[in-house]
Amino acid sequence: MEAEDQSDDFTYNSVAIQSSEKHDRVIIHIDIDCFYAQVEMILNPSLRGKPLGIKQKNIVVTCNYEARALGVEKLMSIKTALEKCPSLVLANGEDLKKYRDMSEKIYQILQSFSPFVEKLGLDENFIDITHKINKSSETTTEVSGHIFQNEDEVCTCGCNDRLKEGSVIAQEIRNQLKAELGITTCAGIACNKLLAKLVGATHKPNQQTTLFPASSLKLIKSLKHPRNIPGIGSAMNRKLEALGIDTIEKLQFTDLFKLIEAFGAKTANQIQQLSFGIDDSRVKITDKPKSIGAEDGFPTIKTESEVRKKLKCLLDRVWELVEKDGRRPSQVKLTVRKLHATNHSVREARQTAIDFMTGVTSNVTIGPLNENQEKKVITTLMNLFEKVVNCDESWQVTLLGISFSGFPSGIESPAKNSINKYFTSSSRPNEPLQPPAKRSRFDESVLQELPPDIRQEVLEEIQQLPSSSTSQQPEDFDCPKGVDPQIFRELPLEIQNELLAEEKKKKQILTKKPNNLLQYFRKV
Numbered sequence: 001m002e003a004e005d006q007s008d009d010f011t012y013n014s015v016a017i018q019s020s021e022k023h024d025r026v027i028i029h030i031d032i033d034c035f036y037a038q039v040e041m042i043l044n045p046s047l048r049g050k051p052l053g054i055k056q057k058n059i060v061v062t063c064n065y066e067a068r069a070l071g072v073e074k075l076m077s078i079k080t081a082l083e084k085c086p087s088l089v090l091a092n093g094e095d096l097k098k099y100r101d102m103s104e105k106i107y108q109i110l111q112s113f114s115p116f117v118e119k120l121g122l123d124e125n126f127i128d129i130t131h132k133i134n135k136s137s138e139t140t141t142e143v144s145g146h147i148f149q150n151e152d153e154v155c156t157c158g159c160n161d162r163l164k165e166g167s168v169i170a171q172e173i174r175n176q177l178k179a180e181l182g183i184t185t186c187a188g189i190a191c192n193k194l195l196a197k198l199v200g201a202t203h204k205p206n207q208q209t210t211l212f213p214a215s216s217l218k219l220i221k222s223l224k225h226p227r228n229i230p231g232i233g234s235a236m237n238r239k240l241e242a243l244g245i246d247t248i249e250k251l252q253f254t255d256l257f258k259l260i261e262a263f264g265a266k267t268a269n270q271i272q273q274l275s276f277g278i279d280d281s282r283v284k285i286t287d288k289p290k291s292i293g294a295e296d297g298f299p300t301i302k303t304e305s306e307v308r309k310k311l312k313c314l315l316d317r318v319w320e321l322v323e324k325d326g327r328r329p330s331q332v333k334l335t336v337r338k339l340h341a342t343n344h345s346v347r348e349a350r351q352t353a354i355d356f357m358t359g360v361t362s363n364v365t366i367g368p369l370n371e372n373q374e375k376k377v378i379t380t381l382m383n384l385f386e387k388v389v390n391c392d393e394s395w396q397v398t399l400l401g402i403s404f405s406g407f408p409s410g411i412e413s414p415a416k417n418s419i420n421k422y423f424t425s426s427s428r429p430n431e432p433l434q435p436p437a438k439r440s441r442f443d444e445s446v447l448q449e450l451p452p453d454i455r456q457e458v459l460e461e462i463q464q465l466p467s468s469s470t471s472q473q474p475e476d477f478d479c480p481k482g483v484d485p486q487i488f489r490e491l492p493l494e495i496q497n498e499l500l501a502e503e504k505k506k507k508q509i510l511t512k513k514p515n516n517l518l519q520y521f522r523k524v
């Protein structure tokens with residue numbers, strides 16, 4: 001069966017409308033314009049208006065839009081970039097600290113709009129704002145920004161109105177980022193993460209675009225090659241090409257079983273769904289990192305005093321990050337790259353518990369290391385070094401790394417970004433967090449406003465909170481898996497029923513065969 005036979009727009013749009021139950025979310029994707037270049041221009045305004053490239057080694061990793069207009073491209077060699085644009089100003093982008101700092105500030109602002117923010121690298125974020133739309137009674141008539149190739153066909157589920165309202169919120173978010181940080185961004189507004197990311201890139205820079213579901217297959221088709229679908233990496237693409245799948249249409253209409261043979265059921269199903277613009281993945285709230293560290297490479301170091309000196313510099317840098325994070329680590333790891341006589345190098349790491357903050361209670365935000373604490377950490381690191389390197393013989397190292405981990409989990413952590421702050425009775429965004437001991441219950445009214453799948457996620461997080469009561473549920477008490485029965489029982493009855501129904505549905509899905517999208521297209 002030829003793909004072209006089935007790829008008329010009528011069929012595509014019908015499928016988009018058929019899967020109307022999938023249009024219930026409003027997702028915004030935010031991508032910072034020429035991120036590193038903007039940060040450099042904000043820190044040094046004299047760079048504004050000039051073509052600017054950010055270099056790492058001999059590559060221009062990004063450049064501002066003035067440089068792009070003169071032919072410079074991301075990932076061009078410096079040599080070629082200077083040939084294209086002799087007036088190109090180059091800034092060194094090897095120290096990522098300033099970019100990380102800006103990325104964190106952006107994340108904090110996005111979190112003030114919705115707790116459901118997922119960070120993707122340093123300069124992209126997904127924000128699920130569905131709960132904000134559902135509770136709004138205002139009707140929005142105008143889309144803010146562009147609309148991607150609007151179709152006359154309007155889905156009956158109300159998604160167009162929700163997305164319009166989403167576009168207004170996206171505009172507010174972008175305005176706030178500009179007003180508070182001076183940073184410009186692009187946004188895509190759609191009913192899933194894949195489509196939001198793709199549509200946001202259709203108008204750049206400093207613009208936003210909304211996609212209504214009736215046009216989603218047009219957007220996907222415009223990518224032409226499967227490798228342009230986010231989520232299909234180079235290894236997967238090579239496999240697809242080996243199967244002769246080198247267009248989006250071919251991926252859509254390849255028999256699912258052929259894909260299953262190559263990729264396994266889960267991935268096969270997923271990539272075929274992506275080729276239709278279907279993406280059920282949720283915005284996963286970005287967690288605090290499990291470890292915080294940094295590494296430093298250098299030509300060679302051959303003495304212990306040099307190692308000590310390097311470790312001290314590195315510790316200063318890493319501890320600044322730990323302080324900013326606010327959690328107290330209980331483990332430290334040293335990474336060493338040793339250079340052998342044969343000129344090949346090997347990385348080795350050793351980890352140990354640290355107890356250098358005795359007397360400081362876990363709920364106090366940690367501060368700078370005092371002299372004693374610093375000495376303790378350096379001594380611990382030197383002990384680890386001696387486990388990796390035999391100092392009685394001659395040795396050379398070309399890299400050292402320090403990383404802290406073993407942070408307290410859940411409510412014990414004074415983590416600033418925890419979703420819990422939205423669901424405790426006394427805290428709201430922009431209000432100071434209450435000490436953990438005073439957090440008693442989550443705010444049920446917030447919980448009730450959430451879509452069911454997100455509510456489930458929140459409940460899963462809430463169930464990690466220490467229970468205030470030790471009372472047991474009766475043995476026949478029906479409660480979804482992974483949810484604290486105590487909390488579950490206190491939910492309004494209709495929410496309990498909804499969660500139970502969802503649990504049942506989940507079980508059914510798990511035992512069902514993968515859904516073959518071809519059923520929508522096969523002529524019988």
Ligand code: TTP
Nearest residue numbers: 031032033034035036037061062063074123205
């Ligand atoms: P991108 O979002 O790809 O690029 P950008 O933000 O610079 O430009 P655009 O306006 O097109 O979105 O990447 C974000 C930052 O990541 C970028 O500023 C530099 C850095 N980067 C690398 O370090 N290595 C890379 O290979 C790429 C592509 C980017």
Ligand code: MG
Nearest residue numbers: 031032033034
């Ligand atoms: Mg960007």
